[in-house]
Amino acid sequence: MYVIVVYDVDQKRTGKMLKLCRRYLHWIQNSVLEGELTPMQLKQFKAEAHKLMQDNDSLIVFASRDEKWLEKEVLGAERGSTDTFL
Template identity: 70%
Template sequence: MYVILVYDVDQKRTSKMLKLCRRYLSWIQNSVFEGEVSEVQLKQLTLEAKEIMEDKDSLIVFKSRDERWLQKEIIGDERSSVSNFL
């Protein structure tokens, strides 16, 4: 499945959340990630995120079956292109 993930955590936990999300998704903007993950990977990511998060923190996940169902327009500088292949 294709996901867009957005988080808002206290500054003390930002680096931990950034490292976690980068293991699963592509970093496209501050606190925003996107990419293809399996249901199991998404479940693992959210479980690990809950361990980092505290009361006033939040994590929002937008899900789609496929990236082609989303229309994305980038205005300004693109932080990271998700079309990079390793």
């Protein structure tokens, strides 16, 4: 499944959350990541993220069966491209 994750955590945990997210997904902009995950990977990711989070932190997960069901348009500079050149 295609997943977009947006997080907002306390500054003290930002680095740890980004590191966790990048193990599963591709970084595209500040606190936004995207990529393909299996249902089990998504479940594992959410469990690990939950352990890092505290009361005022948030994690939003948008999930779709396939990336083709989403239209993505980038205005301005793209921070982290998911395109891979070989």
